[in-house]
């Protein structure tokens with residue numbers, strides 16, 4: 001599902017490249033990417049998502065070798081393969097929850113899928129919030145909506161960058177359970193980047209989670 005070899009990334013003007021030790025995610029495992037601030041977690045997630053181009057080395061995600069793909073091909077691949085729960089949720093305030101869930105399909109030039117949206121909101125226990133706008137949601141509800149949006153197009157890989165940032169202990173534990181449950185139900189692989197000790201403690205001991213420490 002995920003593997004890289006000889007992978008490094010150098011930002012323009014940076015004195016040196018960030019180098020990643022070779023890694024292959026065992027089948028059936030989720031990924032916990034951890035490391036100190038500035039160690040390169042977000043950069044690696046951006047590479048996995050095809051948002052940064054592979055400059056050096058090889059990177060295979062869900063059976064696709066990303067090095068050498070054109071930006072256009074990467075865009076299409078990303079939309080069909082990945083779901084992303086961003087650190088700041090980026091729900092559109094101008095739209096209702098249901099409309100926010102229609103965005104991924106519309107962005108890909110496809111029709112909205114209200115049945116899929118309803119199914120996900122139900123599974124995430126926020127079915128009654130479909131008509132609300134993001135500012136009318138609690139923190140935990142907004143997290144669920146962002147997760148539902150990430151799952152709309154049935155991704156094979158679900159990426160979450162520092163999902164517990166700004167969450168208290170209870171919300172953090174609940175969110176991790178939601179992410180793991182959703183990955184199980186949807187049959188997708190989860191990749192979480194975090195330097196939060198609570199996340200590391202909750203996920204590090206699970207035998208369905210492999211860790212990469214940067």
Ligand SMILES: Nc1ncnc2c1ncn2[C@@H]1O[C@H](COP(=O)(O)OP(=O)(O)OP(=O)(O)O)[C@@H](O)[C@H]1O
Nearest residue numbers: 011012014035036037038039040041042043044195
């Ligand atoms: N656009 C950029 N241009 C130049 N340098 C960058 C850029 N983005 C990140 N960096 C640098 O690359 C290194 C890795 O950054 P990255 O954001 O991947 O780390 P991180 O492990 O996700 O950190 P954090 O936990 O603080 O979010 C850091 O030294 C950072 O300063």
